[in-house]
Amino acid sequence: MLRERLTAEMKAAMKAGEKDKLSTVRMIQAALKDKDIEARVSGSGTGQIDEAEILALLQKMIKQRNEAAGVYEQGGRPELAASERSEVAIIASFLPQQMDEAETRAAIQAAIAETGAAEPKDMGKVIAALKAKYAGRMDFGKASGFVKETLAGK
Template sequence: MRERLTTALKEALRAGDKQRLSTIRLVQAALKDKDIEARGAGRETASEDEILSLLQKLIKQRQESAKIYAEAGRPELAEQETAEAAIIASFLPAQLSEEETAAAIDAAIAETGAAGVKDMGRVVGLLKERFAGRLDFAKASGLVKARLSQG
């Protein structure tokens, strides 16, 4: 992931793509902060899962900002935030389809032996462990809750 970011930074610099360049620099700055946090916890650098989680957090921030800008009548700023979110998302692994998400949830429920909503934490934890960066956990949590409520 780090190599992909560095390579993309160099390519954006050569191509003169200012928006992509500034967005990648923003991601790298956030990653340095995460590495500093990891060193404080006794690890050398942030793990791949932590990097994926960081990227998802940055995307969510951009999406929320875009929504606020759009509601405030600032479409140009909303477009900029949406474009940044798309650039950051390009570094994430391919997201699971709806069918794959449903299958993953069913498998996690079966594996954990979840019987009701009280077991939701174990199911979501297992999904996070296996599908970090490939699954929108806000949506997945709602689906898990719905499945566990039914059965």
């Protein structure tokens, strides 16, 4: 499970003296605790978010850091951009192998057939089916463009 892997990586980073990795893993665990508390307060489930939600959280963290790195580069702060990019690399190491474009398009075709989507207004159903099956493995920003393109071409 991903939670145990995070704990093990944190311990290994402490022992190895890897300060950057340690702070990034601690940041991930803090975000996880926030989400767990949010789940507990809302009364949904066990009070802990599941694996798919953890993967979605990691992807959101990566997106935030990539955006911040872009802002830092535009602002002439390459050292801060490099710091954000190193955090992205560490966070990405906890995600499963990302699907390439061909695999993504094949999964989209299968999801369209499965949901019976026939026009662009059915895009939400297709994306929901993809998120249920491929959380953490698919870039949904790119996938939504492919879904729109595929449904418009039908």
